[in-house]
Amino acid sequence: MKVLQVTREHHADKRYGLGRSVLQLNGGLQQAGVATGYFCTGDLPAAARAVAAERAAFWNASLGLALQPLLELVSLAWETGVQSAHEARREAYTHVHFHDAVLAHGYLWQAGAEVRPFGITQHSFGAAAANLDRYVAPLPDVLKDILTSTERLVLAQARWCIFMTSLGAAMVASDLQLPQPPAHWQVIPHGRPDWQLESRAEARRRLGWGADDRIVLAVGQIIPLKRFEWVVGAMASVPGAWRLVILGEGDPAPLYRIADAAGLARPLITSTDDPRPYYAAADVFTSASATESFGMAHLEAMLAGLPMACTAVGGVPEVVGDAALLLADDEPAYADGLRALLADPARCADLSRRALDRGARWPGIDEVARRHLHGYGCGRRGA
Numbered sequence: 446m447k448v449l450q451v452t453r454e455h456h457a458d459k460r461y462g463l464g465r466s467v468l469q470l471n472g473g474l475q476q477a478g479v480a481t482g483y484f485c486t487g488d489l490p491a492a493a494r495a496v497a498a499e500r501a502a503f504w505n506a507s508l509g510l511a512l513q514p515l516l517e518l519v520s521l522a523w524e525t526g527v528q529s530a531h532e533a534r535r536e537a538y539t540h541v542h543f544h545d546a547v548l549a550h551g552y553l554w555q556a557g558a559e560v561r562p563f564g565i566t567q568h569s570f571g572a573a574a575a576n577l578d579r580y581v582a583p584l585p586d587v588l589k590d591i592l593t594s595t596e597r598l599v600l601a602q603a604r605w606c607i608f609m610t611s612l613g614a615a616m617v618a619s620d621l622q623l624p625q626p627p628a629h630w631q632v633i634p635h636g637r638p639d640w641q642l643e644s645r646a647e648a649r650r651r652l653g654w655g656a657d658d659r660i661v662l663a664v665g666q667i668i669p670l671k672r673f674e675w676v677v678g679a680m681a682s683v684p685g686a687w688r689l690v691i692l693g694e695g696d697p698a699p700l701y702r703i704a705d706a707a708g709l710a711r712p713l714i715t716s717t718d719d720p721r722p723y724y725a726a727a728d729v730f731t732s733a734s735a736t737e738s739f740g741m742a743h744l745e746a747m748l749a750g751l752p753m754a755c756t757a758v759g760g761v762p763e764v765v766g767d768a769a770l771l772l773a774d775d776e777p778a779y780a781d782g783l784r785a786l787l788a789d790p791a792r793c794a795d796l797s798r799r800a801l802d803r804g805a806r807w808p809g810i811d812e813v814a815r816r817h818l819h820g821y822g823c824g825r826r827g828a
Contacts, residue, residue, distance in 0.1 A: 451544065453525060470817065501513060546573055667714070738760050
């Protein structure tokens with residue numbers, strides 16, 4: 446068996462969330478003796494990108510829309526699927542695992558009669574069209590219908606469909622108007638990375654943080670869905686000498702402006718290929734995300750034993766259980782909850798113990814890889 450993983454990510458995205466989880470999965474599969482590969486939008490040559498841009502312009506004009514940037518993202522994903530068909534044939538992959546339905550549709554269109562056994566992991570909390578409509582921009586009915594019918598078709602043809610949480614599977618079924626999740630849908634969470642965290646003192650020494658610094662850690666790309674502005678705003682009225690550290694990439698200027706206007710020390714915003722020292726050195730983890738299908742950073746914070754204050758969105762409640770302070774998806778409620786946790790050392794200590802206990806019981810990457818292998822071979826159409 447030789448499995449190709451295909452994502453919409455760019456190479457820089459592999460530092461966070463989906464990219465890192467796919468690399469971990471490949472590592473687990475390799476330990477089980479399976480050859481793997483990784484193909485993403487960042488691998489597209491310039492000519493393929495130009496084709497995607499032209500296609501998006503054609504779609505925009507044909508549908509009479511004014512959604513060129515959004516259609517360019519969809520077209521890039523579709524083109525990544527197209528190019529993955531060439532990659533699968535060239536490198537003799539036996540199975541192709543997509544991490545988005547649009548990718549899979551592009552693959553099916555290009556592969557034709559040479560379709561390898563393929564399946565999908567749904568990383569969004571909900572169907573693609575519904576999520577774009579909820580969180581990016583209102584979609585016209587014609588585009589929602591096209592994307593929804595495409596996703597429904599691909600999920601029906603896929604040999605395996607994997608979801609991070611049962612909540613996520615139920616949400617996609619609801620968005621696609623399915624009476625219940627089909628039999629070939631499976632719930633397989635991200636695996637527990639085999640982390641060896643250094644001591645808090647050593648991590649702080651390496652990062653240049655003082656022993657008495659009080660650090661709130663937030664992790665993720667600086668994009669609107671992560672709502673880091675909520676975190677910065679909440680920190681403005683936190684008593685004591687707490688400091689916010691954001692581990693992510695993106696434009697920090699809007700967050701700096703919020704901090705400056707509030708008279709707050711600017712958050713430390715940085716990025717790294719190895720987040721472990723930051724988890725080891727922090728005091729508290731927080732997330733104000735608008736949506737999370739799973740929350741890889743939540744799992745990592747749990748493994749580090751960090752007390753967590755998080756918006757109760759998407760699959761997060763299923764991931765963290767009672768090991769986090771779950772907050773309403775409302776900015777004042779989030780801010781009040783974070784401030785209350787930072788002012789309560791006993792609650793922090795309790796949540797830390799709960800996080801370590803839940804993290805210790807989480808399935809490891811080897812177990813998750815075995816469950817994926819079972820999924821690859823248990824499709825309704827045979828192995």
